[in-house]
Amino acid sequence: MRRLILISLLFVIVGLTRMAAQTVIPNPSFENWTNYSNYSDPTGWDTPNQELMSIPFFGVTVVSKSTDHQGSGSYSAKLETKHITLPPTDVPGFMTCGTLTVNITSGTYTLSGGVPCVDLPTHLKGYYKFSPKGGDSCAIGIGLTKTTGAVKDTIAYGSFSTKDTVPDWTPFSAWIDYISTDTPDTMNIIALSTAQTVMTPGTVLYVDNLFLDYTTGFKENDPAAGIQVYNDRETSRLMVFFDFPRAQPVHIRLVNMTGQCVFSVNQGLIDKGRSIIPYETLKKGVYLLEILHNNKVFTKKFFLNNKS
Numbered sequence: 001m002r003r004l005i006l007i008s009l010l011f012v013i014v015g016l017t018r019m020a021a022q023t024v025i026p027n028p029s030f031e032n033w034t035n036y037s038n039y040s041d042p043t044g045w046d047t048p049n050q051e052l053m054s055i056p057f058f059g060v061t062v063v064s065k066s067t068d069h070q071g072s073g074s075y076s077a078k079l080e081t082k083h084i085t086l087p088p089t090d091v092p093g094f095m096t097c098g099t100l101t102v103n104i105t106s107g108t109y110t111l112s113g114g115v116p117c118v119d120l121p122t123h124l125k126g127y128y129k130f131s132p133k134g135g136d137s138c139a140i141g142i143g144l145t146k147t148t149g150a151v152k153d154t155i156a157y158g159s160f161s162t163k164d165t166v167p168d169w170t171p172f173s174a175w176i177d178y179i180s181t182d183t184p185d186t187m188n189i190i191a192l193s194t195a196q197t198v199m200t201p202g203t204v205l206y207v208d209n210l211f212l213d214y215t216t217g218f219k220e221n222d223p224a225a226g227i228q229v230y231n232d233r234e235t236s237r238l239m240v241f242f243d244f245p246r247a248q249p250v251h252i253r254l255v256n257m258t259g260q261c262v263f264s265v266n267q268g269l270i271d272k273g274r275s276i277i278p279y280e281t282l283k284k285g286v287y288l289l290e291i292l293h294n295n296k297v298f299t300k301k302f303f304l305n306n307k308s
Contacts, residue, residue, distance in 0.1 A: 023117045023187060026097050028126075028210040030077040033065050040065060042077050044115075047095045051102040058085045062093040062193070069208055070127040070169040076208035079193040081136065083201040090201055093193035117144055117187035119214070120241065120274075122230055124158055124174040124189065126210035130166045134200030137163040140191045140207065142174060144184035155184040161195060169208070175235055181273035227291060227298055236280035236306040238289065247271040248294040254279070255288045262287070280306045 026044025033040045039049040039061045053059040066078035079093025087104070094100070098113035124142040132138070141159035145152055158176035193205040228241040242250065247269040254263035254277055263277055279287075284305045291298040 023119050023121065023212060024115065025187075025189065025210050025212065026115060029069075029073050030065070030075050030208060031073050033075070042095065045077075045095045045097050046100045047093075048091065048100060048102045048109075051104050052084065052091065055084065055086055055104065060084055060091075062091055063095050066206060068129070068206060071209055073208075076206050077191070079138075079191060079205040079207065081133075081194045081199050081201050081203040090194075090199045092195070092199060092203075093205060094190070095207075096188060096190045098188040098190075111188075111190075114143075114145070114186040114188035117184045120156075120178070120183070121212035121214055122176055122232070122239065123213035124160075124176065124210065125213050126172060127169045127208045128166065128172050129169055129204075129206040130162060130164070131202075131204045132163060132165060132200075133202040134198075135163065136194045136200050136203040137161055137196055138191075138193055138203070138205040139195035140172065140174060140189070142176060142187065142189050144176070145186045145188075146180075146182050146184050147186065153180060153182065155180045155182055169206075173213075173234060175232060178274055183272070227293075229289065229300055231302055231304075233305070236278065236304075238277040238279065238302070240275045240277070240289075240291065242267075242270055242273050242275075242293075244271045244293075249292075251292040252277070253290040253292075255290060256282075257286050257288075279304045282306060 027042055030042045032043040034043045039053045041047050041049055047063040049061045049063055053061060060082050062080055062082055064078045066076050067074060069076040077095060079095065081090060081092045083090050096111060097115055098111055101110045130138050139159055139161040144156040146155050156176045156178040158174040160172045160174040191207050193203050226242060226244045230239045232239060250267035250270050252265050252267060252275055253261050255261050262282055265275065267275060282304060287302050287304050289300045289302060
């Protein structure tokens with residue numbers, strides 16, 4: 001069981017067949033709960049509750065419905081790290097919108113499934129409260145994958161983690177880092193009250209009102225319709241998305257107000273994909289993003305203020 005807390009946020013997810021629908025987080029406000037004989041799970045999510053409650057006389061639940069909620073609605077998800085007597089070990093509160101199967105005897109698990117994903121979110125966001133014990137840290141993560149035949153590839157991942165005590169409902173944001181130009185077909189989200197090997201019973205994480213954020217800046221009247229630009233101030237990066245009806249040559253430049261080119265990359269022929277422009281080493285100021293594609297120039301002005 002202790003291996004549960006070793007789950008990496010670069011987890012492997014077994015993909016589902018892509019469906020022509022908008023990417024939806026199941027039951028994102030945790031208003032709906034499915035009742036079983038001696039426990040309940042948030043509808044659309046899986047937890048270790050079933051396996052833990054199967055322990056005779058010593059069963060516990062580590063995910064439960066709480067009336068302590070954020071905003072409208074009535075409930076949130078409460079994840080609590082607990083100690084179980086048989087076998088003696090500590091177990092984190094853990095939930096996933098995929099499928100979690102736990103073997104109590106061997107202390108092993110399998111994580112599979114997910115929900116259909118057909119677009120390119122830039123952030124997983126929501127609200128949380130956290131009460132750690134003994135230096136525990138919590139984690140909320142997202143993974144996007146694509147399955148082709150028997151091959152499943154990780155397309156993007158992101159995570160949020162903290163050790164700080166957060167007594168009031170507070171927004172969190174997990175930047176989704178794309179490591180492939182393919183479009184994902186499956187999304188999985190996990191949350192853990194303890195995300196480290198050494199844990200302390202009594203650590204509690206509340207999660208509520210999850211949602212996906214997307215790139216902004218697309219305008220039909222832009223000279224390069226099919227280009228989206230997102231300025232992620234949290235990580236000091238510009239993220240440029242391309243969605244052309246056919247492959248076209250693309251060249252990107254970032255120019256300061258003195259005319260000096262501070263970033264340049266030749267993307268080559270591209271129809272769909274993305275490019276990341278880091279600006280954490282640049283001086284604070286106004287910059288002009290130039291994108292040359294198909295003999296047309298797209299320009300957009302940004303005030304960049306890095307955190308360094």
